[in-house]
Amino acid sequence: MIIKGHIWKFGDNIDTDIIIPARYLAHTDPGVLGQHCMEPLVPDFSKKVKKGDIIVAGFNFGCGSSREHAPIAISALGIPIVIARSFARIFYRNAFNKGLALMEADIYNMAKEGDEIEIDVFSGIIKTKDTTVKAKPIPPFMVELIEAGGLMNYLKKKLEERHENL
Amino acid sequence: MGMTITEKILAAHSGRDFVEPGEIIDADVDIVLANDITAPLSLEEFEKVGAEKVFDQDKVVFVLDHFTPNKDIISAENCKKIREFSKKHGIKHFYEGGRCGIEHALLPEQGIVVPGDVVIGADSHTCTYGALGAFATGMGSTDITYAMVTGKIWFKVPESIKFLCYGEWNRWVTGKDLILHIIGMIGVDGALYSAMEFDGEAISNLSMDSRMTIANMAIEAGAKNGIFRPDEKTMAYVEKRAKRPPRVFESDRDAQYKQVIEIDVSKLGLKVACPSLPSNVKDVEDLKDIEIDQVVIGSCTNGRLEDLKMAADILKGKKIAPWVRCIVIPATPDIYRDALKLGYIEIFADAGCIISPPTCGPCLGGHMGVLAKGERAVATTNRNFIGRMGHPESEVYLSGPAVAAASAIAGKIMHPEGF
Ligand code: SF4
Numbered sequence: 001m002i003i004k005g006h007i008w009k010f011g012d013n014i015d016t017d018i019i020i021p022a023r024y025l026a027h028t029d030p031g032v033l034g035q036h037c038m039e040p041l042v043p044d045f046s047k048k049v050k051k052g053d054i055i056v057a058g059f060n061f062g063c064g065s066s067r068e069h070a071p072i073a074i075s076a077l078g079i080p081i082v083i084a085r086s087f088a089r090i091f092y093r094n095a096f097n098k099g100l101a102l103m104e105a106d107i108y109n110m111a112k113e114g115d116e117i118e119i120d121v122f123s124g125i126i127k128t129k130d131t132t133v134k135a136k137p138i139p140p141f142m143v144e145l146i147e148a149g150g151l152m153n154y155l156k157k158k159l160e161e162r163h164e165n166l
Numbered sequence: 167m168g169m170t171i172t173e174k175i176l177a178a179h180s181g182r183d184f185v186e187p188g189e190i191i192d193a194d195v196d197i198v199l200a201n202d203i204t205a206p207l208s209l210e211e212f213e214k215v216g217a218e219k220v221f222d223q224d225k226v227v228f229v230l231d232h233f234t235p236n237k238d239i240i241s242a243e244n245c246k247k248i249r250e251f252s253k254k255h256g257i258k259h260f261y262e263g264g265r266c267g268i269e270h271a272l273l274p275e276q277g278i279v280v281p282g283d284v285v286i287g288a289d290s291h292t293c294t295y296g297a298l299g300a301f302a303t304g305m306g307s308t309d310i311t312y313a314m315v316t317g318k319i320w321f322k323v324p325e326s327i328k329f330l331c332y333g334e335w336n337r338w339v340t341g342k343d344l345i346l347h348i349i350g351m352i353g354v355d356g357a358l359y360s361a362m363e364f365d366g367e368a369i370s371n372l373s374m375d376s377r378m379t380i381a382n383m384a385i386e387a388g389a390k391n392g393i394f395r396p397d398e399k400t401m402a403y404v405e406k407r408a409k410r411p412p413r414v415f416e417s418d419r420d421a422q423y424k425q426v427i428e429i430d431v432s433k434l435g436l437k438v439a440c441p442s443l444p445s446n447v448k449d450v451e452d453l454k455d456i457e458i459d460q461v462v463i464g465s466c467t468n469g470r471l472e473d474l475k476m477a478a479d480i481l482k483g484k485k486i487a488p489w490v491r492c493i494v495i496p497a498t499p500d501i502y503r504d505a506l507k508l509g510y511i512e513i514f515a516d517a518g519c520i521i522s523p524p525t526c527g528p529c530l531g532g533h534m535g536v537l538a539k540g541e542r543a544v545a546t547t548n549r550n551f552i553g554r555m556g557h558p559e560s561e562v563y564l565s566g567p568a569v570a571a572a573s574a575i576a577g578k579i580m581h582p583e584g585f
Binding site: 059151 | 190203204206207210211214215216217232233238240241244287288289290292304305306307308309311312315316320354355358359385388390443530531532536549551552553554558
């Protein structure tokens, strides 16, 4: 799976209150959540970002609360993948469960805002304008989850099997 | 090779004699929790997958604590959804209204969580229950739905970091100061993916309330869970409450740790985490003339009886500074009742505090004390991220109850000495 897009850069410790502030959490509609994504740092992010753009960040992306509204808000804007030096663990699970791909890679310094970037999710090869790096590919277990179409589709399949066995 | 307490609990719940860090396991869960913010997403998924019932009506817990008493129509609709689901599915532990407290204070208090449990909650501070010697961790709504239906969830067994604490505690210094000190030392991702295990004589000397404060903030260091060895204090706490039999696990002597960090608590003073990260920790003495607009004493971190007592001791016979709002939030109805009986509520009222019903409220900038642009608060809560309590240009300083109470009187960040 190859993903191509333009870069938005964010620093270290981008927390869930930045990704989607708590005051919007009564909403579950992805469209509404997307409108307020990253609002505290880039007030009109949802208007500036283009479908297919990619977030590149520093350490500990997604730290803070367990709100699944965070990966939902990012996906709602059409962002297919976040590449960061590291991720907070609850955010990591949530993103894959919701079908947002994450890749752990140290490309922060070579990534320039607005540049195009190309990522091969399964091999871990990342190409920017002037460099190519090989990052850790997404762990096999998580690939399985993506291939099943997220955790809920996996569960659905399981439940159907259970019915058939009854 | 020995195992840590975290590894032992996970092994016991996945039908194994032995597990080691890095392994992915499928574990049985004892309690699955969600609140009024996270349950609606879980219930949507529950419907979508066509599930018919929860795996165990006694083991799924809903606590409507965040935007309640409901702050607007949409939050009221969310609560209604959860209420109707709970009725339909015969959920035993459904808490709202006058029985509702902040989830992470309520579950241990009501004996819903016991030592040796595996607990997952759609709330990052689910790690609080590690104070009882349970394995408890936060997840998202989708994982919660999966566990609600199947009674199981996958885990990657974490490595453990041990914090060995010794020495005598100084006056006013509590678990909050220790955990802020640790987060300041290792950073907000210092324990990423790991278990933080707390042990040593200084921990044995700590109350259960203070241990819960510490476990609560393990997530603020990026940890998967925080955990304590159950001792006599734990068992005394659990005995009168437990709804199920506890199972006591302890780390083996030859258990493997990623790191062991020793801390002499006698060197520890009162700490404050400055905006906008819980790791931006300073000694309170170093913060001079920082004027404040609001104080919040409450939350799943420091809204328990011990915290209210410390605040009441300082506020007794004093007045809140003019131009400062001091909001006191007992974390559960039982704590509220105890504080009333012990005279703390009267002390707060006499000092000019606002006394709120148990709710998360201002902790997440939800309601009951949202900050305006440029305002500054001292809070006994656990997060001071940008905009956490309101406007993106407002600021939150995190402290324990003593500094919060003293600051409310002084109108600026202040050490309690002399009050
Ligand atoms: S008190 Fe604050 S940190 Fe605790 S559960 Fe409520 S919102 Fe979360």
